[in-house]
Amino acid sequence: MAAQALPAPALALVVLAAWQALCMTVYQGKGYLLPSPLEVASAASDHAGLLAAAALTTLREAVLGYALAALFGIALAAAMSQARLLERCLYPYAVLLQTVPVVAVAPLIVLWSGYNERSVVLIALIMALFPIVNNTLLGLRSTPRQLLELFALHRVGRWRTFIRLRLPAALPHVMAGLRISAGLSVIGAIVGEFIIGAGNSAGGLGVQIVFAQGRMDTALLFAEVIAATVLGFGLFAAASGAGRVLLRRWHESAH
Template sequence: MTRSSSPALALARNAAPVVAVALLAIGLWWLLSATVYQGKGYLLPSPQEVAAATAENAATLAGATLSTLKEALLGYALAIVVGIAGAAVLAQSRLLERSLYPYAVLLQTVPVVAIAPLIVLWFGYNELSVVIVSFIMSLFPIINNTMLGLRSTSRNLAELFALHRASGLVSFWKLRLPGALPHIFAGLRISAGLSVIGAIVGEFIIGSGNAEGGLGVQIVFAQGRMYTALLFAEVIAATLLGFLFFLAVSAIGRLLLRHWHESALGS
């Protein structure tokens, strides 16, 4: 009985502070809307007004959230493939790293707004352009953290593999890549949220490829209509989407690491 209930109790203990802070924030929000911003719902709607707007526009919100989720997932998946493969190549040679890594940094520092016209020119006002923006925003943390992990291989273990005449490919698959997984998942967690932000920013700038549009498109429409309650609902939906994306990646990382790495032991 005790053993079966302990995970639930641990989950409750971990969730209690988060729930308490959320309830405190909602209470402060309601207090401000009922006092300072009373009668000014166009500036700060009450939680009840946001809940009513959410219920009234539930179908549109659900469709927009799914559209943004699909774009973020595609951009994120592409960033994982390109980021891990690119980092694996760069980590093989210091010369390659010095030659190509600065361009990965430049890709991260160029404002998306500045290159959005080029993306639209090359790919059009469609979903693909939004996916590319999401990909660009989520790529660098994966490259950076994967390279850090591959460069952090234990020297003693590397010498042990060399002593047994292991090939470079065997050393990579059986030593360097598994040892880099904690760093890789650290980058994946960062990029999970950035991919959602990238998709929404892309929708702001480019639009969307379907009739309704994702959360970014709907936020622009709600702002234009001064429908602040719906705007709040859409911002909350976007925030929760990024948060759930982060939690999903974190859970996968714990499952892969919990039996052998200190960062996830006991998770």
């Protein structure tokens, strides 16, 4: 176990060493462009309260958007898996949500919904929705034909077949979509905060990043970006852990 966990921390140390070396050579005396790891750590320590409050705000917005995306995405995929006509009608619009740049759509969402957390949650929902819909639909469409025929042979109804066979068989795909969307929900929350935070000094990490950039406080800016990265990784890890708990007894992807 120790040997498996060693490469990631080792790589992190190499990156920190290279970062410090750049600050001492190419960017020496140019902390406004690239602050050293120690300067970033000092800025994080000096503004710990601000970072914690902003991270909690962003986490709340991202989790709300993520939960709504999971609810609507799984329900939408389940409905489309039961009717080809419904899939042909709705799936192109689900793809459209993924292909339209969120940065371009976000100002419209804020204009319609207001400069508030509701807009941020909606943007996070849009960012997180498609992977859940796509992976869940793929899983529901990939049920082994032999098992479907076995259920039909025993005259199991369509609803019971869905609950007892199709949905459990699709669970690995569902969890894959949820893992992808976990990080995307944080990205959506940050993008939403960029838009709504233009005139507000309080708010999540996206708002604080905008203000740190305006003050040219690069060390704090780096600290806030790292905090946002850790937040996204934490949600991804939580979704991965939930997947391992649900799948570890019967699916090889959890081992």
